[in-house]
Amino acid sequence: MEIFQSQKKAPTADVVSALPTYRSVPHLEVRLEDFERYALDRCRVLNGISDGLSRGKKPDEMDKLVHGLWKDNMGPQYASETFYKDIISHFALRLSYCRTEELRKWFLSMETTLYRYRFKNESTKAQRALMEEFGLPCKSVSTTEFEAMKEKLCQVANSTGQPLPIVAADAPYFKVPFEEVPELVAGRKVFIHKGHAFVAMNQVVSLVVTQFRSDLSKALVLASRKWTTTIREKEKDRLTPIVEGLCTSYVGPDYSQPKESGEISIKDIDQVANSSFPLCMRHLFAKLREDHHLKHGGRMQLGLFLKGAGLKLDDALTFWKAELSKKVGAERFDKEYAYGIRHNYGKEGKRTDYTPYSCQKIISSTPGVGDHHGCPYRHFSEENLRAALGKMGVGSRPLEDVMEKVRNRHYQLACTLTFEAIHGTSCDAGINHPNQYFSDSQRILASKNQSTM
DSSP states (O other): OOEEESSOOOOOTTOSOOOOOOOSOOOEEEOHHHHHHHHHHHHHHHHHHHHHHHTTOOHHHHHHHHHHHHHHHHOOSSHHHHHHHHHHHHHHHHHHHTSSHHHHHHHHHHHHHHHHHHHHTSOHHHHHHHHHHHTOSOEEOOHHHHHHHHHHHHHHHHHHTOOOOOSTTTSOEEEEEGGGOHHHHHTTOSEEETTEEEEEGGGHHHHHHHHHHHHHHHHHHHHHHHIIIIIHHHTTTTTHHHHHHHTTOOOSOOOSSOOTTOOOOGGGHHHHHHHHOOHHHHHHHHHHHHHSOOOHHHHHHHHHHHHHHTOOHHHHHHHHHHHHHHHHOHHHHHHHTHHHHHHHTTSSTTOOOOOOOOHHHHHTOOOOTTOOOSOHHHHSOHHHHHHHHHHHTOOHHHHHHHHHHHHTTOHHHHHHHHHHHHHTSOOTTOOOOHHHHHHHHHHHHHHHHHHHO
């Protein structure tokens, strides 16, 4: 890997912390393939954090989750590469997620959560160094002031389950304007005196994270303006396609070819659809059987899914012809539709072996009138979604849990809860791809069939 840098230096052994403040854009040169690879690795971390938060994981569980995600995706062999990867990936995703209010909000929340847990795992010395680098408006509490406030500080510490302060040297406190730590004030976790909050060393993460979030929020707005007015057009043939694709890129396993599920045949396809298709594909399949037609978006979404599920090209042509010819006729199918099916299998045009759509791509689609593709959890009305889930066999209690996730816009988690309700088993990894849903379902059903034999 070649990375050239002109100013920013990687941390060495005598540097206190490798956790950056991300306050200034680095003057680095990086190959486009590394730029994209680093960003996608960070996407995996942020998506994992999002899933953990959506599942309501406790702080200690989140701490373990974040540590594992960072180690697996952002911790290469050399410390210098980790540093550069951290810096480059953050600013790459900052460009990608600055472009809309919704994207900025999500990125800001996930990066802030990531920073919180990374900061908490730094040494006290490193934390102090970062506080100084952020230029936080805090002042160390003197021994005299500590002794005067000790009783009050002990009361607050006791009520919040924090270690009881004994002497200032053992439990350093910082005095900050109370408006700088709204999280601690709202939770009644600090003692306030004359407009200042007395923050213990083990609570400074709140102060740092508030500053980090404020800095990043402003930086995203500025980046959005610069992207719109300058960068997007200037880099339209090089960087722009990569940046605009990052926020919807699928970062899970490749489902362009069937995995352990093997092949599916035309004679079994209705049974398999009823038992193992996710709701988005089940809906498309039912509409195809009912109307004998799907618009282009629906044919692409369902067709590539069936390909990834193991439907061979010859069987796919037979299946689609049997349905569509009922509406358009066999001759028109051969002229207008067969080419597209062969194209999806890499047998026409550029011979590209197309990949089935991920959940992110499906959720971000915008179906029009008469379209049936997209994500039902996002695009269905509540009444229609409840009816569809009931038809799948989701019970009343889990159905309400699903609807709660839908109202909070956690569409993939809603699909995960549906999977768990139908199959009677947990899915800790979450559902990120329709073909993942299919292959996991087939594996579980095969295991159940073997156990009953």
